[in-house]
Amino acid sequence: MNPPETKSEEGTRVEASRSEAPQAPAPPRAATTAPATGRRVALEGLHAYYGDQHAVKGVDLIFEPNKVTAIIGPSGCGKSTLVRCINRMHEEITGARADGHISLDDLDVYGDGVDVISVRRVIGMVFQKPNPFPTMSIFDNVAAGLKLTGARGGDLRRKVEDSLRGAGLWEEVKDRLDSPGLGLSGGQQQRLCIARAIAVEPEVILMDEPCSALDPVATLKVEELIAELKTRYTIVIVTHNMQQAARVADSTAFMLDGELVEFGPTQQIFTNPKDDRTEQYVTGKFG
């Protein structure tokens, strides 16, 4: 898999698509009456760079649908960069580029003509710090993305409610939907961001240390939410908290210096890792 590379419009070098015709991600299946399921994300030979710095070094990894996959590793190991490559956020950074192949089921995410905005709608992301739109109400925070899809009126209100319920927040905010999103607690704000992410009915949710700014109770609520969300989505979570990875993830990947050291069932990683470097890291001997 060494197809010729091209420059994207943003100046990010990416692998050329295997197909000639422009593509866009398939419309979200949640729009149908059938229950939504996650989609398979496959990384093949993924490399990511910041200028000359080689941050991700030839990672092959598959994120299975309706599973939670945790990515662990010390600071600077490339785990956040890897996740940001999946929904093409990495290329937004000046001088950053990625090589290799990422597919969402059969779709080449970096294919020529693939609409980046559509990719990010199908592959939602939740960040380390809750980042609700500061000037918007709780309702509008969730509705913002939906309005771009054309939802209006009763349909919009229903989808906002569904999303807030899906994020486990509805009962706490249903009587103050017009209040500012920033007025919520940190944990509630993070769940609001999750509601915003799932409102546009993605198929994959990327979470980059979603609980690192939250207290233990809020963290447990988000973890319970992750367990519910995986019935509908493919979930990838980057975390520094190894106990969190052990609690929420079906599979765990350990990265070190940009390389994927070990990937396997979470139970194996935390009870009997195969690679000595994984053993050293999870037992706290470095990192």
Add this chain to the structure above:
Amino acid sequence: MAGTRQQFREQLAHLEAQALEGLDMVVATLDRALESLQQRDIELALIVVNDDDRIDGRYLEVHQGILSLLALQAPVATDLRVVAALLHVIKHVERMGDQCVNIAKLIPLDGHEAPVDEELMRQIERMGLCARSQVVQSKHAFAERDAALAEDLVRQDDEIDRLNRDIFRRAIDIGDEPDVREWAMHMTLVARCLERIGDNAVDVGEQTAFVVTGLFREFADASHVGARP
């Protein structure tokens, strides 16, 4: 980055040392129980019975330490396997201590003038040495993380099982004298206790293999058809 989680490492090492010292305590107790049996020393047998509180205390100490370590330090990977294995090891220590007590409690029943059959006593003595050797070996195997040495315990256990059967047959054929028959019956119970100590030592060996390989398996399946006691 060496030196991280230093306190945790020290606590885990201390717990392991405490649990393995428990095996030393079993050896010392077994020595006394066998000596009291050979010398028909009822006073020494009573000391063995009373001294079991020390082994029980060690069990409680290690058990509590393991609970604290699990709650406070959340060990994983090899550390987790060691902690889980130590929980088993200390339980086996406590059981082996109980078997020594069971032996000691039989000694006063026959008194200072027990009608000893020398051949049967020699077999008991050999069995006692085998059991002692197994306990010592199980400790070394665990401390050295030596899975081969741990699995070798099965070989020794076969010898103990053979002696146990020999003692049983000897007791049946020992004659019609009621006092001798009663003493011989007590010796079959002693043999059973020694056989159980051997089994517990093999169980400690299985925990060693678990720590080393990450997989638990019984060295020998005692429940399969044709397995001998």
